[in-house]
Amino acid sequence: MLILGIESSCDETGVAIVDGKGRLLADALHSQVDLHAAYGGVVPELASRDHVERLLPLVRLALDQAKCRIDQIDVIAYTAGPGLAGALLTGASVAEGLAYALGKPARPIHHLEGHLLSPMLASPAPLFPFLALLVSGGHTLLARVDEVGKYVLLGDTLDDAAGEAFDKTAKMLGLPYPGGPALAALAEKGNPQAYSLPRPLWNSGTPDFSFSGLKTAVATLLRKLEPISLPQQADLAASIEAAIVEVLVKKSLQAMQQSGLTRLVVAGGVSANLRLRAALKAAIGTLSKTRPGKSIETAAEVFFPPPRLCTDNGAMIAFAAALRFQRGLLEVNASSAEHSFQVHPRWSLFTDPGRS
Numbered sequence: 001m002l003i004l005g006i007e008s009s010c011d012e013t014g015v016a017i018v019d020g021k022g023r024l025l026a027d028a029l030h031s032q033v034d035l036h037a038a039y040g041g042v043v044p045e046l047a048s049r050d051h052v053e054r055l056l057p058l059v060r061l062a063l064d065q066a067k068c069r070i071d072q073i074d075v076i077a078y079t080a081g082p083g084l085a086g087a088l089l090t091g092a093s094v095a096e097g098l099a100y101a102l103g104k105p106a107r108p109i110h111h112l113e114g115h116l117l118s119p120m121l122a123s124p125a126p127l128f129p130f131l132a133l134l135v136s137g138g139h140t141l142l143a144r145v146d147e148v149g150k151y152v153l154l155g156d157t158l159d160d161a162a163g164e165a166f167d168k169t170a171k172m173l174g175l176p177y178p179g180g181p182a183l184a185a186l187a188e189k190g191n192p193q194a195y196s197l198p199r200p201l202w203n204s205g206t207p208d209f210s211f212s213g214l215k216t217a218v219a220t221l222l223r224k225l226e227p228i229s230l231p232q233q234a235d236l237a238a239s240i241e242a243a244i245v246e247v248l249v250k251k252s253l254q255a256m257q258q259s260g261l262t263r264l265v266v267a268g269g270v271s272a273n274l275r276l277r278a279a280l281k282a283a284i285g286t287l288s289k290t291r292p293g294k295s296i297e298t299a300a301e302v303f304f305p306p307p308r309l310c311t312d313n314g315a316m317i318a319f320a321a322a323l324r325f326q327r328g329l330l331e332v333n334a335s336s337a338e339h340s341f342q343v344h345p346r347w348s349l350f351t352d353p354g355r356s
């Protein structure tokens with residue numbers, strides 16, 4: 001069994017191949033960062049046009065890496081949503097077109113399911129059930145994951161996503177797109193205690209998030225500091241990063257305690273953030289010690305995807321398809337191939353997990 005996975009929901013074109021056990025055989029990726037940098041953010045039309053040009057060469061590259069032929073692929077899995085409509089359509093069309101030519105099925109995969117399960121591509125992989133903190137450019141949520149396809153939403157953002165908070169405040173600081181990694185790099189040179197910024201919903205007792213107030217506070221502070229010096233800029237970057245990270249850590253630990261789940265899995269682009277990784281590891285260590293009576297086996301643990309697979313990629317889509325296939329949730333008979341398709345720019349993982 002060989003699964004080809006295609007990701008094209010935003011500004012990364014990803015094509016990967018996994019076997020039926022979910023082992024990664026090839027992972028080809030093209031990032032559009034340079035394309036969008038001049039505009040300070042993703043330009044949807046440019047993203048779609050670039051995906052069209054990149055997809056087939058990346059399919060060839062992935063086949064070369066896996067040392068297999070296209071006719072050996074059994075099923076093509078593609079991101080059908082959520083994401084940019086035009087960008088999603090490019091991946092879906094290529095997937096369905098290739099599948100039609102090969103007489104094989106193509107299957108839609110939920111982008112967030114790809115992110116949620118991606119930490120299982122690392123070693124050691126987390127066992128079910130786990131608490132997932134999904135932090136990307138478009139989403140910030142906490143979910144209980146009992147099994148593949150069994151997701152319960154525990155907490156969500158009321159406004160901006162964590163990645164969006166990184167990107168928007170980075171833009172205010174004059175940093176290049178994509179703002180998250182740029183702000184994190186500048187933050188390394190600054191003092192995270194330099195400026196006191198809001199930690200929205202800190203004491204709400206709920207697992208929900210809100211980041212738009214942070215953005216407003218940064219805008220107000222920047223007006224006061226004008227003209228801002230380089231050291232002040234680094235201090236502000238560090239203070240912004242600390243505010244976002246501290247909220248994510250507090251809400252994750254609170255949700256672990258409330259749900260009784262001992263494994264925390266972090267995924268999505270912001271899970272690449274080193275300060276977040278270090279803070280969660282430290283907090284989880286403390287949590288393990290403060291749970292008297294718990295054996296080593298049930299001590300709290302935290303898992304991250306391999307750094308390369310935190311942001312969008314084809315591997316997580318192919319891998320999610322493999323896990324669905326293993327559980328009988330993915331129909332792969334050629335006779336079931338239909339090739340009419342829809343993409344879902346807005347698609348909830350919780351009310352409609354996209355069983356295929």
Ligand code: KG4
Pocket residue numbers: 010135136137138139162163164166167178179180181184268269270271272273274310311312
């Ligand atoms: O998962 P992803 O590639 O795309 C979405 O599905 O949204 O996440 C992209 C987000 C962007 O907001 C980006 O700034 C953020 O992840 N990001 C980071 C880091 N690397 C990527 N944020 C903070 N620190 C990083 N190191």
Ligand code: ZN
Pocket residue numbers: 111115136137268269311312
């Ligand atoms: Zn994503």
